[in-house]
Amino acid sequence: MRRRTMQTLVAVSAVSLLTSGCLSSGSSGSSGGGKGSNSKSIELMLGFSGEQLDQFKKSVDPYAKSQGITIKWSPTDNFNQLINTRVQGNNPPDIAMFPQPGILLDLAKKGRLASLDSFLDMSTLQNSMTSGTLDTGTANGHLYGLLVSMNVKSLVYYPKKAFTAAGYTPPKSIPELLALTDKIRTQGKTPWCMGIESGPATGWPATDWMEELVLKYGGVDQYNKWVKNEVKFNSPLVRKAAGTFQQIFATPGNVLGGRKSIAGNNFGTAGNPMFKATPGCYMFKQGNFVAAKGFFPDSVIADIDNQVGVFGFPPATAGGDNPVEGGGDLAALFNKNNKAAQKILKYMSTKDFAKDDAKTGAYISPHKDFDVSAYPTQTIRDIAEIGYKSTAFAFDGSDAMPGAVGSGSFWKDMTAWISGGKSLDGALKDIDASYPK
């Protein structure tokens, strides 16, 4: 009897010990995250992973090693939420690479970020960086986010041989683009390929079209106001943009397969009929990512410089203001006294940073004076030049809108409008109404 009681007592205490304290998985904390130190070990948080991250690491790690700095890479699929949580919990990383400027600027205005202009060579950067890219990371007159990589969305691809053989030339303004569209159509050919199907995210390529046109017609200031809903969807500017877009996709004969096929064509492969012996279409608007394996046909990618032509989406008037829509990663610093992190940022701001990375074709530098011979193909060189020649730079607007709009009603109402389920009027009003109150 007594022995049984002892046994149970032992069992009970063992269980309570177990439940009260499991082994700690030895995350010996103290990475000094953002808390200013002379530590030679820094944490770098970013929103991309996989091959892209491996390439990026190759550009940074050798330099860090030469300086005796170790970088702890913290990739996350859920950057926006995680960065807010970590900042609120007073546990920020040392450097974070923001995929969009919205949250970065919020944090900067709340005083949670260190300005970069105190240790970066600003006058060199101003000459070197693509116009407008410094503005995207600037708040209250100070630079908080430095664009480290760049992608370009304002691109129209065309089948190089057939396009030039037919005597077409890249248009210099939106009216010229519309005229070229009409010309191709009246010759009995199909001017455009278009596809906005993307599974549950169907509709986003249509938001890119709208953003492009709002940006070209309204300029960066109006565009940013529109993104903040200070300029409504139901406004003359957005209606003008939608009118042009509608003229392109709704005019019978303008789009391969007709208006109805747009919502069924996949965003990544919709342009591929361009490359048939008799081109299915002559123009396709999509970001720089599409000129790579998995999107354009393999045979085209293998011979990309002879097969693919690309021009920048033209400005509203020839020779006028020509802002470019794109994206990229903005590097930010959390503690102004973190010397190791400063060194890494300084290195990232140099004009030939990631030159080796560029050779893979997956990286475009935001520096206008970047050695373009590092890009593996003429096509990528052309794409980079389109970015470098822009007069201003704007980030993807739908990404910066509230989720209910930017990945909700904007996608869905554009899809409904294009597929004929909703009038333009209804779509624009419904999007305005969907803004969270």
Place this chain on the structure above:
Amino acid sequence: MLIKFLNAILTVLAGVGGALVLYWLLNKLAEVLPGRWEDRLKPYLYVLPAFAAICLYLVYPAIQTVIYSFANADSTKFIGLKNYTALLGSDSFRQTLFNTLLWIVIVPLVTIAFGLAVAVLADRLNPGSEKLAKTVIFLPMAISAVGAGTVWRFIYAVNPPSEHQLGLQNAIVTAAGGQPVNWLQLSAFHVNSFELMVILLWAQVGFSMVLLSAAIKSVPTETLEAARIDGAGEIAIFWRVIIPQIWGTIITVFITVTIGVMKIFDIVYVMTNGDFNTNVVGVAFFNELFTNFNNGYAAAIVVMLMLAIIPIMIYQVRHFRAEEAGR
């Protein structure tokens, strides 16, 4: 890695051990009580932990959801019935309800009909062919709804008329000389909703077939022989002898499928995400909560869904009890 592994083992040990200790303590507690009270309270003490867990993980969130359905988008202020009136007043949500109703009316009935037909017909094959037929029809059950959606995307896929048609249906249509059809955009008469239902049917008929087939096989042969001796034809036997005897199973399958259909989400989300007027309640709820971050709307939608499902659940429990009593 090793530490994580050890922790997992320790957690399991601690969980099982903790439960044992808890029951042991509750038992001791009951034994302390004077005789009559011990017998009276003991069952309740044993039920208590499970009951508490259900309250914590099921009842409490349910009540909280009902409360949130009367609050604003970020659950900071009560706004009365506004979520309900706004949802029911919006044309798109009424369409969503109508689509869901179509699913509820059509899918369970057709699942039963097809399942029954296959079960009856397969019953007449030789054992080898019966097995093969049933296996093939049951096979889609093993595929997740998202997987099924991916498979059917290829069936409904469409390319511009000048292009090679990747989609199976459009390959057939164009081979017959027709123009490719944007299947998932055929919103007139809700054709596209029916196309999505076909996917669920494809996946569910196997389930209904297996249960109904088992029920048919357990129908006593004496009753069939008696009917034949009395001169009944095969059709009369089916309707008047077999169906009444498997009616319980039919109801069970019907209710299970109905409840599943009311909550349908994955197929619609994968195929159209509710575009082209195919939205259903489950997808509307998901998008309100995870895209629009509107807790109020999301909660109101699930509360309505809950209200609609409760009567069916009650009927199911009653039916189950009646079945048990009849045994």
